[in-house]
Amino acid sequence: MRVYFVVNPTAGRGRANAVWKRIVALLQSHRENDVEWEAALTDGPGAATRLAARAAERGYDRIVGVGGDGTLSEVLNGMAGSGAEIAAVPAGTGNDYCRSAGIPLDPMAAGRLALSGTAVPVDIGEMIPRSGRPRFFLNVAGIGFDAEVARAVNRMPKRFGSTVPYVLGALRTLAWYRPVPMALHVDGRTLERRVLLAAVGLGRYYAGGMMITPDAVLDDGVFDLCVAGDIGPMGVVRLLPGIYRGRHRSDPRVEFFRCREIALESTRPLAIHAEGEVVGELPARFRIHPSRLLLVREEGVAPGAGSARVPAAR
Numbered sequence: 001m002r003v004y005f006v007v008n009p010t011a012g013r014g015r016a017n018a019v020w021k022r023i024v025a026l027l028q029s030h031r032e033n034d035v036e037w038e039a040a041l042t043d044g045p046g047a048a049t050r051l052a053a054r055a056a057e058r059g060y061d062r063i064v065g066v067g068g069d070g071t072l073s074e075v076l077n078g079m080a081g082s083g084a085e086i087a088a089v090p091a092g093t094g095n096d097y098c099r100s101a102g103i104p105l106d107p108m109a110a111g112r113l114a115l116s117g118t119a120v121p122v123d124i125g126e127m128i129p130r131s132g133r134p135r136f137f138l139n140v141a142g143i144g145f146d147a148e149v150a151r152a153v154n155r156m157p158k159r160f161g162s163t164v165p166y167v168l169g170a171l172r173t174l175a176w177y178r179p180v181p182m183a184l185h186v187d188g189r190t191l192e193r194r195v196l197l198a199a200v201g202l203g204r205y206y207a208g209g210m211m212i213t214p215d216a217v218l219d220d221g222v223f224d225l226c227v228a229g230d231i232g233p234m235g236v237v238r239l240l241p242g243i244y245r246g247r248h249r250s251d252p253r254v255e256f257f258r259c260r261e262i263a264l265e266s267t268r269p270l271a272i273h274a275e276g277e278v279v280g281e282l283p284a285r286f287r288i289h290p291s292r293l294l295l296v297r298e299e300g301v302a303p304g305a306g307s308a309r310v311p312a313a314r
């Protein structure tokens with residue numbers, strides 16, 4: 001098997017650098033002779049997409065993103081549709097996709113899995129803005145309050161980990177952001193609402209462990225759409241802490257839908273985030289591609305990580 005590592009040395013406030021050194025030591029001691037590997041470090045935004053696209057073109061069987069959710073998302077956008085498998089070594093700040101997918105958060109365990117685990121098909125989403133470039137995502141994309149929080153968080157230094165910047169960004173955004181009148185087209189049905197946020201989930205977690213779409217399953221062929229309605233600043237303050245445990249599930253102002261196609265329109269332009277990075281503006285469509293990605297993950301583990309599977313015989 002030929003494995004290509006795409007390493008973002010700046011992920012996790014530079015933690016990825018140390019992680020990568022340990023992974024190299026693991027690779028050098030790896031006894032399986034049938035693994036041939038190569039690696040490249042990213043040198044800025046967009047580099048992981050270019051590196052992953054080249055690796056897929058050159059016929060690598062497996063492409064491993066070493067970094068956080070942003071790195072993995074860039075890797076996906078370089079290799080989606082190529083037939084290559086994707087694996088992840090979590091070395092970022094939030095690592096929400098690994099949390100959602102049941103990939104070990106311990107980078108060395110994830111590194112071993114990347115080398116010897118098997119890949120299973122999972123769903124990916126495509127965000128198609130009316131103007132601008134479409135983009136694939138693997139975990140959560142969204143609009144509204146959370147996209148504005150993502151914008152605020154991305155402007156902050158990452159030295160505090162993932163939760164503190166998120167809470168600070170959320171508080172700052174609370175001061176000015178108000179629910180926006182929107183039309184949501186969900187599998188052909190139109191809903192009109194004032195919307196605080198809409199999150200399109202394949203995985204369950206985002207923003208450093210918030211369980212925004214608590215029932216999402218990576219390989220069920222549908223999006224879990226979470227729509228938080230007309231909720232004011234004090235309501236958000238009360239709602240936010242409970243999202244870490246999925247308690248918003250029972251809040252009457254929050255609705256959930258299982259669907260395949262979503263189109264969102266708003267009365268004013270709203271930013272769209274994918275995996276916590278701002279990637280476009282409404283209006284946009286979201287389309288699911290069931291089982292489109294081959295993901296290396298542990299089988300039969302992890303709450304929220306997909307349907308339970310019988311462990312393969314070894």
Ligand SMILES: Nc1ncnc2c1ncn2[C@@H]1O[C@H](COP(=O)(O)OP(=O)(O)OP(=O)(O)O)[C@@H](O)[C@H]1O
Pocket residue numbers: 008009010011012013042043044045046047067068069070071072074091092093094095096158162276277
């Ligand atoms: N050499 C580089 N210098 C600066 N930025 C880079 C470099 N390589 C990649 N990037 C950018 O770094 C961004 C953040 O990376 P990533 O999301 O993987 O780490 P993180 O933010 O620490 O983790 P998480 O998203 O899990 O919280 C990516 O969006 C990518 O475009």
